[in-house]
Amino acid sequence: MDQFHRLWPFVRRYRRRLLIGALCAMAATAVAAMIPQIVRFAVDDLNTRGVVIERLLQYGGLLLLAALVEGLLRYGQRTQIIGTSHLIDFDMREALFARLLTLDQGFFTTMHTGDLMTRVTNDLSAVRMFLGPGISNLLGSTLLLLTAATLMFLTNPALAAIVVLLLPMAAVLFVVIGGRMRAIFRKVQDQFGEISTRAQENFSGIRTIKAYAQEDAEIRVFRQANERYRALNLRYVLLSGMLWPIIGLMLGTIGAFVLLIGGRMVAAGEMTVGELVLFNAYLAQLAWPVIALGWTVDLYQQGAASLVRIGEVLQRRSAIASPPDAPRDFVVRGEVEFRNVGLRFAHSQHTNGNASGHHANAPSTSGKPAASGAPEWVLRHISFRIPQGGSLGIVGATGAGKTTLVNLLARVRDPDEGQVLVDGYDVRTLPLDALRRGIGYVPQDTFLFSVPIRENVTFGRPDATEDQIIHALAVSRLINDVEQFPDGIDTLIGERGVTLSGGQKQRTAIARAILRDPAILILDDALSSVDTHTAAEILASLRAMMKGRTSMIIAQRIATVKDADQIIVLHNGEIIERGTHRELVERGGRYADMYRRELLRAELEEE
Structure with missing residues (x-):
């Protein structure tokens, strides 16, 4: 649970919602524990007085009322706890995105884009599932287990002892299998990040792949990575799948012991039929909590592995940052x-x-x-x-x-x-x-966003006027090309500007830098x-514009x-x-x- 302390800054702002959800869970558990008691009284009443329609209607009405109240309380529990998990997911995704944008470029040279995307999507989803359905089931199941076990001991200590002695076997199983599941799930997520990176690089470099006729080779490489992902997932599913049959076997064994011993007690007069029905009703109520705990352990292992990967980003500090005493003006x-x-x-x-x-x-x-x-x-x-x-x-x-x-x-x-x-x-x-x-920087390897040319040019200066935009296009000599595009400056370009030529992309980047009106302009090849000829025209326009400004020009x-x-x-x-x-x-x-x-x-x- 050490890694979950990282969640506290995100959880504490929703303490009130979680408290309301916990109170709803406690009240719902109390109502659920009353239902077997109503059944018990009904059975004993029928056994002693016989079938009386009025009494049956009364007991049936009480059962319906209890079910309705429990349903409303469970609704409150789920909306408060699961709803909070979505709010925390929103906050964590925003914090993760903000941290990624503030990290230095050295961090991104050691990380793959696909892996980072997996942390922002799949890993956050795994954490949200544990915080929402996982915590909701853990809370409800634990309360019901404690309540049902206490009432079972009050009803018949001997039968209750059998149940309590066998249930810890499930806890041991969760610890043994759960640790292995967490380690494999971490590998599953890492491999998924590798697949995402491979796909992203192939889509971005589709021109190069087609130019060198490497489609089949890339498909083979992706198939190998996908096969490793499938094998890891299969190992995880096999371990996860072991929990459910073993839980079913354990519950069946406990039920057999209860029927055998409880039946003899009823025959010997040590126990009423209503009490045996009550005991079996509580035993039936324990079936879902035990199964839910198994599922919650599964969610915990996934969430814990994912939270470690998310924490690696959230706890990372940029090596390049503003000093605390930097001049503000x-x-x-x-x-x-x-x-x-x-x-x-x-x-x-x-x-x-x-x-x-x-x-x-x-x-x-x-x-x-x-x-x-x-x-x-x-x-x-x-x-x-x-x-x-x-x-x-x-x-x-x-x-x-x-x-x-x-x-x-x-x-x-x-x-x-x-x-x-x-x-x-x-x-x-x-x-x-x-x-x-x-500083206005124009790199040799120009990056453009998958938005219209206007938005690429005004990136960093969204408040630029139309005249300023036209001036920047004129200086960069892009204005003649823009007029030939279907929608002019509002023409949507493909990913990384794939629909533009190399020269058009560079001139778009030059227009973007010019529009910022920088004190220092850097042209990196x-x-x-x-x-x-066009380069000479651009340089002539830049010299006129950059009078009184500093420029650094890298060129071959x-x-x-x-x-x-x-x-x-x-x-x-x-x-x-x-x-x-x-x-x-x-x-x-x-x-x-x-x-x-x-x-x-x-x-x-x-x-």
Whole structure:
């Protein structure tokens, strides 16, 4: 039960509803315990006085009234307890979704989307089933068991002792089989998450699968994963199915003993027929609670396994968060500086409290020297400064660390050594929301939502006016393409923008970033899918719009960055060249080689 302490924050706000449900359960149990007593008096009365119609009608009326009152009370019990389970399910799903959105990106690199979806759906459903029907049955069954057992002892201690001695066997069975069921159910849920991930990746990458004619291969892989899921489910069902036959056997055995011993007592005059009927009625009432307890144990095992998986997310704390003493009124102006920044592959994130001070004069968080066997450096000794309104071009081979470098600015990750500063403040001391609001980021791998183009462009600026939207589309050169779509800007695009070309998706992302009116604009190879002529037009429009704003442009094409105020060349995670386009070309280094190859390629394409 240790894992269920995580539920208390969600349960306590509904204490009153649960208390009302418990009171209804207690009252319903008391009424249910009266029904066998009415039957007992009726049988003894008929046995002594004979059949009297008036008396039969009276007893029948009492039984109907008791059944009606019990039904109403059970209705109150279920609506309060099961209804509360749905409210808790709603709160937990909202909390789980909110926590997932606030976790750092490092968490998502270690988790599969399908597995996370399983935790938000199947695992929450398993917890809700235990909190609702499970708790309702547990409460009602336990109360009825205690009440019926007490009244059975008062009626005939000898027969009651037989029942009480045999029932603990069921409890032992629940403990032995229940622990095994929980372990297997955890594996079932993990495997279901793997299947969900496989399906989600296949649906998202359907173009690639069809392009490489891998439909049959993917079906075989999915079949193998599905077979493992089936086998685990079968093992779980076999264990779960063992409970019911054994419970039925136990109840049948107890009933046989009661009839054998009770019949002899009636024959010997030690017990009236009404008392034997009463005892059998209570025994019949115990049948459902015992079965319900078996089902509740089943629900508990599922809920406990699922709650562990949910708790792994709810208890996770983001490695990237706003410090508690961050300035509330901070607004990004645009000055950017990297001071001797270094980043390792498998680094351990610094907590926010480790970033001391608010200003540039604060001491930096220095990383330890790389020891033997320590993770390699992705970036090392990175230092540069971009004044407010300046521009920086970043070039380098694939894998040189360009994207990783700009990710440090918005605190996607924190450096292992050195400082990243915005307007003279270490970014680790700034409020995350204010920092990221001041940055417009256009990645090479553009993500679009399955909504109309308008909603994709206005993502982050839902209050944008029509003129502002049109301006953003014009700057990104998407406006001509939009006019050709069936519903214009309100055309619905497929998942991840599957109905758009690569260039159209990148231009949509550029329009989205422009509409945010950021103080810092980052283009991470964002024109790679756009033709050279359109890219030149977009850059010309951006230069006019970004006057007085800071820009960082990552590109494979020199033509994209040659007009930047300064350019750095990354190689193996370090800056090996820096300067203006003219200076770097005259220097005759790696940048000049890249530029000559680009000019040669352009000449060959023209020929």
